[in-house]
Structures are given as C-alpha cells and as structure tokens.
Amino acid sequence: MGDTSTDEQTKAAGTRRILLAGPRSFCAGVERAIEIVERALRSHPGPIYVRKQIVHNISVVEDFTRRGVIFVEELDEVPNGSTVVFSAHGVSPAVREDAARRQLDVIDGTCPLVTKVHAKARRFAARGDTVVLIGHGGHEEVEGTLGEAPESIVLVETLEDVQNLEIPDPERASYLTQTTLAVDDTAEFIGALRQRFPLLHEPSSEDICYATTNRQHALGAIVDESELVLVVGSTNSSNSVRLVELSRRQGTPAYLIDSSKDIQPEWLDGVTTIGLTAGASAPPALVDEVVGALRELGPVSVEEREISRETTHFELPAAVRDLPDRAQ
Template sequence: MITANRKLKVILAQPRGFCAGVERAISIVEEAIRIYGPPVFVRHEIVHNKRVVDELKNKGAIFVDEVSDIPDGGVTIFSAHGISEKVENQARLRSLPVIDATCPLVSKVHKEGQHHATKNRDVILIGHASHPEVEGTMGRIKGGVHLVTNIEDVKNLQVRDENKVAYVTQTTLSVDDTREIIAELKEKFPNIIGPDVRDICYATQNRQAAVRNIAGE
C-alpha cells in the first residue's frame, strides 16, 4: 500500500507517446469534424486508445465496424491501420465522401507487397491474424498472401518457387517481434527479398527499448 507520506520517483520514458502516423490520423479526424461538422464516421477505431477514442466521440466522431453502418452521404474516414480494396470499393460504390487516414508507412507496405506480386513472387506477411492492419494488407495484394505469425508457420510454409519469395511485416510489430521469424525465413529461402531497413517503423521498437532501459531504475 502506498502511504500519503511516501515519496515516489516518477521516471518518464523517452521516447513516449504516439507515433507520427497515429498523431496524423487523430488530426485528420479532428480537422474533418471542424470542416464538415459532426458527425463524421470512422471505420474501426482510429487508434487503439480508449481515451483518444472517447475524446473524439465527444467531439462528434462515430466509430463503426463496417461501411454498411454509415448513412448515405456520411463523411467517412478510414483508420490508420489501412483497409482492403474490398472496403474501399464498398465506399466508392455508395459515393461516400472518403478521407483516408491510413498511416503512410502502412501504405508503403501495401505498395511493396503489390510490387512483389506483379513480379510473380509469393508474398509472405509477418503479422497477427485478425489485426486490422493485417486484414487491410492482405486485401491489397493480388494473388494471395501467406500470413505467418511464428516460426512453426514458416516451417510449414509451401511456396510455388523458393527463388521467388518476398516478405513484408505488420508495421506495429517491433524488430524484436520479427527477428526470429525473419531469420527462419532467410534460412528456408536464401534468396528471399525483404524491405529495406530504412523502411521499418521503429516507433514501437524505440518505445519498448525505452521501457526496458528504465525498468531497473
């Protein structure tokens, strides 16, 4: 139990807080409310943070699970996690005014996967099943995607041509989360193509490292 007279030392991790992609998505929703007036409709939570979501609700954002939940003419915002082509087409067919808040790094993963698919490579996605970003990425790459979540998935993976394989990763996974899986992929497919290290989002990694660094203080 903490007594009233006990002094506590508070250590603030650096860096901390939201990444640039999340800050951008929040600003997009707030600006849409300012320009168009409430309500605006956001497919899925704009970010995984209850406080932020509740604040946006109070300002006039309505969060929905599917495009079909949005009334005709409703200003529609896609979350930072990205969407599949199917969802995008649903909004287009209804002529909904759309604002895309997809994180630019997520969009870059989409483009990389699409590029590999046009080269007839098997595309492997390292990520978590049912995560909104993974669903969006898999729905953006034609020809299908192999989803792997652990080393066992890699061991059981079958591709058309072991010399024509590429991988992309869910951006919200840290380097630590993917290191062993990537190593296993490279061992199984020596010629596999992966993203340039400069393309990796280090926000998650940096924040996890910051917590580890202060854990012993």
C-alpha cells in the same frame, strides 16, 4: 488509481523514483490521424463516421465519441453519401471499392508508413512473388495488407507457421512485416524464414515503423533499473502490448494501463523505482496523470531518459488540409 482500502493505500505509499522513457506517446502517424478527425469535425456539417478506431486508444475514441464522431465496424453502418474517415491502420482495396460504390466522402487517415507496406505488397505480388507477411491475424493493419493481393500473400504469426510454410516457388518469395511488431521477435522470424528459403527477397527498408522501434529502445534503456514498468496504452494497441512483453522478457514486471485508475496498489508494494512509458497511440496527458497519481502516494522524483528526438511529420491529406474551418 481506482477505489482502494486504507490498508492498500498504506502498502502502496512511499518515496519513489520514476524513470520516463523517451520517446513515448503519440507518433507522427497518430498525430496525423487525430488531426484529420479534428479538422473533419470543424469543417463538415454532417456527422463524421470513422471505420474502426481511428487509433487504438480508448481515451482518444471516447473523447471523439463525446464530440459526436460515430465509430463503426464496417461501411454498411454508414449512410450512403456520408463522410467517413479510414483509420490510421489502413484498409484493403475492397473497402475502398465499397466506399466508392456507396458514394461515401472518404478521408483517408492511413499512416503513410502503412501505405508504404501496402505499396510493397502490390509490387512484390505483381512480380510473381509469394509474399510472407509477419504479423498478427485480425489486426486491422494486417487485414488491409492481406487485402492488397490475397492470392499472393500468406500470413505467419508463429515460428511454427514458418516451419510449416510451403511456397510454390522458393526462388520467388519475399517478406513484409506489420509495422508495430517487436524488433527482436521479428528478427527471429526473418532468420527462420531465411533458413527455410535462402533466396528470400527482403524489402529495401524495414517495415517496423520508427516510432515502434524508438519506444522499444527507449524502454530497453530503463528497464534494468526499474523494479516495475507501467505502459500506458490500450489492450488492442499492438505496439503497447509489445512494450509490456519486452519488459517481462527482461525480467521486470510490467502492466498495461489505460489510465492511472488501472494501477493496482499491490503492484507498488515495496517498489521504489518505476519505469514509465506509453504506446504510440496514447495521449501524453495520460502519462502526466499517472505521475500525478503516484505523487499522491508519496514524494516522487522524475527522471527523463530520452534516447532520441523524433522530428518526423506527415502532411495532412488535401481532403482536410484545404477545407474551410466552420468554427472560424
């Protein structure tokens, strides 16, 4: 925790039970993206550039920055011919074309589940559909998906957007979703879309990724027992923010923290049971750090509540898988 007065520490002290939601922390797509940058660092002689944040976590970004990785907002900040990694959230075709024009050595860190959504967007648009994308404007994943067929895809962010939506041919409409949305909210959006457009075509499989769904279900299994929920994750992490919202909707106070330093003593006053989880882009070590900080305030018992075991693994792209390791 951050600097606190003696009075605040006294109020925050006490014996507590921590309920650890499982699964939590890194998902397969995040692990893959981080490993891509790790291997690029070891195998490329020049500086490694990353467009946007490789994953939405400040701790991960700061660690790579200390090790020489250069994060940029757009490709015009990358010198021609340099090595650039695309983040896990994906990019639009226009970005790929720009990279090719600039002769950049591209390593694609896009999560394979995001790549699937992009492929669906192209397929639905090619068959003449208006594609309704449920998501958050400005998020990199949404920008990348919109860029796959900008003339055919329309973004809806609120239920009011759905009510005001006009589609040229209601018989030729389909929908897609951002992969990191709240499951319950998305179901409500889909229901509203079906009411307005009964012939709406749906994707053959869900777009919300397994990790987002699992982390929401895992938190749901402990939230009613918890007096307070702490979610480790950064503010720009969509799936982390959704976890905070889920807890609050269930009536349990919840806070998003980047690390134990963000915990405020007044949150803990009178609290004996804390639910603890982490978004899919938050390192597991940060969860351990939070448990350690709570132990400093008094005796702590930790209960692991794992509702499922994740075994998903994504292959690395050949661009880094087959490169020699300069560190060896």
